[in-house]
Amino acid sequence: MSDEPLRSPLDAVHTALGASFTDFAGWRMPVSYSSDLAEHAAVRTAAGLFDLSHMAEILVLGAESGAALDAALADKLSGLEQGRAKYTLLQAEDGGILDDLIVYRTGPDRFLVVANAGNRHVVAEALRDRIAPFDAIVEDETDDIALIALQGPLAEEILRNVEGFDVPALDGLRYYRSTPGDFRGHQVLVARTGYTGEDGFEFYLAPDAAPVLWEAILETGAGSGLIPAGLAARDTLRLEAGMPLYGHELDPATRREGTGRSARFVRDGRVLVGLEAAGRRAARAGYPVIHGGAVVGEVTSGALSPTLGHPVAMAFVDPAAAKPGTVLAVDVRGTELDATVVPLPFYRRPAASTPKES
Incomplete structure (x- = not known):
């Protein structure tokens, strides 16, 4: 190879x-x-x-394709109207996240599953295994x-x-x-x-x-x-928008609790939050989050926000430190810098430029 x-x-x-x-x-x-x-x-x-x-495109086809995806993924896809899309997860048996996906219903018996590049084969193989009992097939169309x-x-x-x-x-x-x-x-x-x-x-x-x-x-x-x-701008844009990235906010140790707008991501008992700080020094993935002299979490993504002009980060922190308005600290190369817990996302586009969802 x-x-x-x-x-x-x-x-x-x-x-x-x-x-x-x-x-x-x-x-x-x-x-x-x-x-x-x-x-x-x-x-x-x-x-x-x-x-x-580089993204992976995988088709699920057949008379029972909707029911098959209901069994294979974290959310109900069989009720999705033709022409609509849904964000969902591929989970392991213990609930850990194997990948996050966008699923489009492109026909009565046809769905397009879009997976992250690094998880192409994991997703395709899991789908083939999980839909085997149904009248449906999986076709990996990524190369086409x-x-x-x-x-x-x-x-x-x-x-x-x-x-x-x-x-x-x-x-x-x-x-x-x-x-x-x-x-x-x-x-x-x-x-x-x-x-x-x-x-x-x-x-x-x-x-x-x-x-x-x-x-x-x-x-x-x-x-x-x-x-x-390029990818660098895409990463700071998605961070400002509070969108999780597989390998940072999402991995097999991460679970989703709840559904819809109330859903939250949890890892090892800690919850995903947004952090905002003053100054120009940004926290990066892996930096410890501190409260009361103790480590209470870890940064998963961070950058100096080009739009907002100050550092932002996402981090998993202990539930007791996750309330919006709580002032924590991030260890940035040996210096503890204050960071405040804030709701995600950090940035929302103006309402006038936001297309309706239905």
Whole structure:
């Protein structure tokens, strides 16, 4: 087996744009093109274009596909309307999280399960095992699907002006919904989903069509402030939006308690919270959280928030230290810096730019 990382169908496009690359979950992916801050700011104020072709796409098909997913995943999917999407979890028998997923119902007997790149085979194998008693099959389509995301307050305006991109149901496409589209003869699944905290779209299409769509979107949005954005900006955007990342906030030791908006993530008896601090020194993953001279938790993700201008972090802390307004401290390389527990997310987009969910 080759040790060479997998390459996106857009790899040559990224090289031509001068991208800096990183090895991410076995893929060579662009971490940035210009500056992390510029790419982050573009998504918050205009739009950014992301290559997410490293994500795994797994189809579940068959007359009992909905019931099969009910048995395989943490939430009920059989009642999901065609064209809608749902965030859910693949859990181990003890409740530990094996991956977090987005599931789209794209037909009466057809679901698209989108998994994290590093968990592609874990998810596919678990689904095959768990749906075996049902009239349904699993097909790993990852190698045959590219994924591009257009995110930001101007995303819809840009999409509407891409020459040759026809999305008949765009007017009624609300948050966490998907619809078929056509880009110059290529079928595209257009989903109003994303991982940035902004409005935006994700486009699932054949790999050979991805470079042409990428170039068409960039050309259309060039005068609006649209720029390509890499994994570094994606990470600070999702952190500001309070979105968990597998391998940081989520892993087999993490469990979800509750459902809906009241759900919370718990690890080793500690609960996931947001932390905000003053100054410019940001806590990073693994830094201890302290209260009353004792270690009461650990940071899972942290950064100096480009949008808010101060450090933010997510951390698992003891329940007694998890109440919003509690002042804790984070050990930043030997210096204890005050950090206050706050509700997640840290950033919410303006209500006027938030698409309705139903």
